[in-house]
Amino acid sequence: MSDFNLGSMVKDHRKRAGLTQLELANLAGIGKTTVFDIEKDKETVRWSNLLAVLQVLNIAVEFKSPLAENV
Amino acid sequence: MSDFNLGSMVKDHRKRAGLTQLELANLAGIGKTTVFDIEKDKETVRWSNLLAVLQVLNIAVEFKSPLAENV
DNA sequence: ATAAAATTACTGCTATAGCGGTAATAATAA
DNA sequence: TTATTATTACCGCTATAGCAGTAATTTTAT
Numbered sequence: 591m592s593d594f595n596l597g598s599m600v601k602d603h604r605k606r607a608g609l610t611q612l613e614l615a616n617l618a619g620i621g622k623t624t625v626f627d628i629e630k631d632k633e634t635v636r637w638s639n640l641l642a643v644l645q646v647l648n649i650a651v652e653f654k655s656p657l658a659e660n661v
Numbered sequence: 662m663s664d665f666n667l668g669s670m671v672k673d674h675r676k677r678a679g680l681t682q683l684e685l686a687n688l689a690g691i692g693k694t695t696v697f698d699i700e701k702d703k704e705t706v707r708w709s710n711l712l713a714v715l716q717v718l719n720i721a722v723e724f725k726s727p728l729a730e731n732v
Numbered sequence: 733a734t735a736a737a738a739t740t741a742c743t744g745c746t747a748t749a750g751c752g753g754t755a756a757t758a759a760t761a762a
Numbered sequence: 763t764t765a766t767t768a769t770t771a772c773c774g775c776t777a778t779a780g781c782a783g784t785a786a787t788t789t790t791a792t
Binding site: 596599603606633634635636637638640641644647648649650651652653654655656657 | 667670674677704705706707708709711712715718719720721722723724725726727728
Binding site: 620621622623624627632634635636639 | 748749750751752
């Protein structure tokens with residue numbers, strides 16, 4: 591969990607969606623190289639690009655902290 | 662919650678930790694400008710830089726999808 | 733009030749992420 | 763097997779995130 595790798599999750603979801611890296615890249619509006627990088631757990635990718643990929647794959651992001659957060 | 666802004670969460674946690682933007686930047690090993698950008702919800706920041714800030718503030722990130730994922 | 737600290741904003745410069753193109757493997761299908 | 767598709771890998775080039783420095787503005791003290 592601490593070092594759970596996002597890359598394999600993305601790859602798994604992409605496969606399940608029946609998409610190639612290129613197709614996912616086009617849907618997310620980014621380059622194929624970046625999709626490849628994300629699946630390789632490259633962390634220097636842009637947050638916006640990662641978000642775009644996650645949205646296409648219907649993966650939600652949640653931020654949690656020990657502090658009570660009444661937003 | 663769909664478009665909850667991460668920036669204010671970061672800012673709130675930073676304040677609670679009694680840190681200035683500069684101090685947080687130093688602790689995270691990034692520039693003060695980037696901390697400012699993150700709090701302004703700039704999404705083109707690097708994932709690695711965002712992660713560094715979240716770690717300092719003890720904010721965890723979780724990825725969720727409708728597909729059963731046994732992490 | 734004035735002073736000090738913090739935040740916001742802007743400016744060049746540098747480093748590098750992102751990109752398409754290409755090529756080489758690897759996996760899948762015929 | 764061979765052919766097709768997908769993935770991985772590498773290459774220059776370009777765009778821009780990140781940076782320190784600075785200054786203006788805002789906030790928080792005294």
